[in-house]
Amino acid sequence: MFVDQVNVFLRAGNGGNGCVSFRREYRVPKGGPDGGRGGDGGSVILIADPSCHSLSFFRFHPINKAKSGRHGEGGNRSGKKGDDLLLSVPAGTVVRVKGGSEILFDLTKPGDRFLAVKGGKGGRGNASFATSTHQVPREFEPGRSGEEGELTLELKLIADVGLVGFPNAGKSTLISKVSAARPVIADYPFTTLVPHLGVVDAGRRRSFVIADIPGLIEGAHLGHGLGIQFLRHIERTKLLIHVVDISPYSGRDPVDDFKVVTGELEAYNPALLARPQFIVANKADLLTGRENRLEGLRSLARSRRHPFHAISALKGEGLAKLVFAVAKTLETMETSEG
Ligand SMILES: Nc1nc2c(ncn2[C@@H]2O[C@H](COP(=O)(O)OP(=O)(O)OP(=O)(O)O)[C@@H](O)[C@H]2O)c(=O)[nH]1
Ligand SMILES: [Mg+2]
Numbered sequence: 001m002f003v004d005q006v007n008v009f010l011r012a013g014n015g016g017n018g019c020v021s022f023r024r025e026y027r028v029p030k031g032g033p034d035g036g037r038g039g040d041g042g043s044v045i046l047i048a049d050p051s052c053h054s055l056s057f058f059r060f061h062p063i064n065k066a067k068s069g070r071h072g073e074g075g076n077r078s079g080k081k082g083d084d085l086l087l088s089v090p091a092g093t094v095v096r097v098k099g100g101s102e103i104l105f106d107l108t109k110p111g112d113r114f115l116a117v118k119g120g121k122g123g124r125g126n127a128s129f130a131t132s133t134h135q136v137p138r139e140f141e142p143g144r145s146g147e148e149g150e151l152t153l154e155l156k157l158i159a160d161v162g163l164v165g166f167p168n169a170g171k172s173t174l175i176s177k178v179s180a181a182r183p184v185i186a187d188y189p190f191t192t193l194v195p196h197l198g199v200v201d202a203g204r205r206r207s208f209v210i211a212d213i214p215g216l217i218e219g220a221h222l223g224h225g226l227g228i229q230f231l232r233h234i235e236r237t238k239l240l241i242h243v244v245d246i247s248p249y250s251g252r253d254p255v256d257d258f259k260v261v262t263g264e265l266e267a268y269n270p271a272l273l274a275r276p277q278f279i280v281a282n283k284a285d286l287l288t289g290r291e292n293r294l295e296g297l298r299s300l301a302r303s304r305r306h307p308f309h310a311i312s313a314l315k316g317e318g319l320a321k322l323v324f325a326v327a328k329t330l331e332t333m334e335t336s337e338g
Contacts, residue, residue: 013041015143039069162234
């Protein structure tokens with residue numbers, strides 16, 4: 001299960017009370033005050049952990065408390081400090097006060113830490129109240145309460161892979177088959193109005209995040225259709241999957257479609273074209289075998305050195321192979337980046 005937003009209640013440990021005690025020892029008739037201080041309460045700390053990929057832990061553990069400090073003891077013994085509670089979150093987690101919009105902290109890199117609620121200080125024991133004129137102090141400080149708070153944790157995903165293509169090409173169908181994302185799918189253009197992200201589980205290989213954005217049409221960079229504003233959501237992706245409808249019913253030519261979308265990507269940001277791109281011929285189930293719609297696209301892919309996959313997103317055909325190849329490419333890119 002993939003969880004990208006949770007509310008949590010965090011409570012830091014209370015400080016232990018200071019102790020009131022006097023030294024009592026054989027042959028030491030008037031031992032002085034020796035009440036130790038209470039231990040500090042533990043804090044709750046969020047830490048960005050590279051091995052943690054979702055916030056699902058908090059779905060089952062929305063309440064997390066750190067340990068309180070122990071009370072001070074006689075003999076000038078301080079109470080034990082409460083252990084801090086370290087909670088792992090994925091890198092990319094944004095912390096807000098529950099219901100608020102202001103960002104308290106953004107855990108962007110693995111190892112980033114955020115002290116969410118601070119443990120209460122332990123109180124002083126009577127020993128520390130002693131002065132030359134006040135030799136029998138009975139004062140002590142109680143431990144301070146630990147902080148508590150209700151926070152919203154949100155995982156801001158940065159997609160690894162962007163889906164581009166004409167409206168109705170089957171981008172949303174594809175993401176719904178390879179991830180838990182459930183965008184609306186329908187047989188008309190511009191079904192998708194806002195970007196969707198899905199996490200693809202690539203088995204033993206690393207999982208990756210894929211972004212489905214509204215379709216592009218000719219002139220999108222001039223504002224036609226929904227425009228190209230959504231391309232910013234895939235600007236930071238590492239790889240593109242270009243979905244082309246090859247069914248004979250699209251009323252268009254797959255190679256033309258490919259070129260139109262490529263032109264729009266270029267108009268938005270030419271750097272997008274320098275990115276590895278998979279060309280995916282979708283709706284292969286509708287091919288009757290008599291047309292060479294598939295071959296035209298395949299040879300274009302070959303000439304541009306793009307990996308080519310013919311799939312049926314609807315029927316799930318060719319998806320495992322595609323996911324595997326994409327995961328493998330991402331992995332290779334990561335290792336070559338060092
Ligand atoms: N036969 C067949 N139909 C498909 C396939 N993939 C998608 N479709 C259908 O094509 C239509 C459009 O699919 P969507 O996934 O909504 O397309 P989209 O690219 O997200 O469209 P926009 O959001 O408008 O850009 C739907 O009716 C799907 O059922 C496929 O592999 N085979
Ligand atoms: Mg869609």
